Amino acid sequence: MRDLNETSVTDAVLEQMAGTPDERLREVMASLVRHLHDFARDVRLTPQEWLQAIGFLTQVGQACTPARQEFILLSDVLGLSALVNLMHDKTAIEQGTESSLLGPFYRQDAPDLALGETIAAKAPGHEFLVYGRVTDLHGKALPNASVQVWQTDEDGVYDLQKGRGETMDMRGNFRCDAAGRFHFRTVKPLGYLIPMDGPVGKLVHSQHRHGYRPAHIHFLVGAPGYRELVTALYLADDEHIETDTVFGVSNALVTSPRDEDPQAPMKGIPAIHYDFRLGIAAADEAGRVGADPSQIVAAH
Ligand code: BEZ
Ligand code: FE
Numbered sequence: 001m002r003d004l005n006e007t008s009v010t011d012a013v014l015e016q017m018a019g020t021p022d023e024r025l026r027e028v029m030a031s032l033v034r035h036l037h038d039f040a041r042d043v044r045l046t047p048q049e050w051l052q053a054i055g056f057l058t059q060v061g062q063a064c065t066p067a068r069q070e071f072i073l074l075s076d077v078l079g080l081s082a083l084v085n086l087m088h089d090k091t092a093i094e095q096g097t098e099s100s101l102l103g104p105f106y107r108q109d110a111p112d113l114a115l116g117e118t119i120a121a122k123a124p125g126h127e128f129l130v131y132g133r134v135t136d137l138h139g140k141a142l143p144n145a146s147v148q149v150w151q152t153d154e155d156g157v158y159d160l161q162k163g164r165g166e167t168m169d170m171r172g173n174f175r176c177d178a179a180g181r182f183h184f185r186t187v188k189p190l191g192y193l194i195p196m197d198g199p200v201g202k203l204v205h206s207q208h209r210h211g212y213r214p215a216h217i218h219f220l221v222g223a224p225g226y227r228e229l230v231t232a233l234y235l236a237d238d239e240h241i242e243t244d245t246v247f248g249v250s251n252a253l254v255t256s257p258r259d260e261d262p263q264a265p266m267k268g269i270p271a272i273h274y275d276f277r278l279g280i281a282a283a284d285e286a287g288r289v290g291a292d293p294s295q296i297v298a299a300h
Pocket of ligand 1: 213246
């Protein structure tokens with residue numbers, strides 16, 4: 001029997017886990033234990049605080065449903081999802097378009113729309129155009145690339161947040177033409193509060209953070225053999241563009257509609273022009289951070 005003290009307990013745990021046959025699991029768990037123990041020593045974690053943390057994580061788990069992933073939201077507000085995305089982008093041999101968070105409002109079953117159609121079900125007030133090309137890293141067009149888009153309406157609300165989520169609006173799947181071009185019409189999305197009615201929202205409130213995401217349009221862009229791109233375009237004039245609660249904004253993804261764009265494939269409405277560059281996919285690669293929660297629940 002060994003008498004463990006505040007530091008030797010860490011070595012004792014690492015020793016017991018050292019025989020883990022799966023190399024990656026061994027590496028990840030050893031590092032996790034080292035950092036967790038260092039953290040507890042650093043803040044001199046008390047038994048009450050430890051219990052409070054267990055209670056919080058229990059609430060986070062209990063808030064999860066097939067349509068809501070509170071653990072992903074926790075990862076988002078801690079900047080962990082953004083960090084994982086940033087590291088994943090760096091693993092690309094050459095730089096493709098920067099990624100951003102998938103978020104909880106992606107749907108697999110969005111309608112297929114023809115190029116030029118609008119994703120807004122209702123006759124919109126301030127319509128604008130989004131257009132561009134999907135290419136490889138050298139600018140070569142990727143014909144028939146798929147471009148899935150989703151966003152809030154002009155009031156900052158996703159279709160999934162209305163009623164029981166039975167309406168379908170402000171989303172669509174487009175197929176690029178033979179030159180890798182896409183264009184669609186939409187209305188201006190509005191910035192919105194992340195889901196604040198659960199334990200993560202309570203945490204955000206207790207930290208006096210505003211809880212807003214700046215206005216954005218989500219994109220999931222893919223072509224066979226290329227790395228699937230999860231990203232978003234952010235609107236420059238949003239008041240929270242510098243302080244996104246989930247750290248998804250990067251300069252390269254900030255855009256504004258232009259009133260007069262001679263290149264735009266439709267005239268008479270403002271246009272955002274953005275070209276997406278996809279890298280080659282590595283074998284067994286999955287690049288999405290924040291997958292569809294219903295899939296996570298179904299998978300286990
Ligand atoms: C979103 O952009 O839809 C989102 C991302 C992370 C947390 C909440 C919302
Ligand atoms: Fe969003």
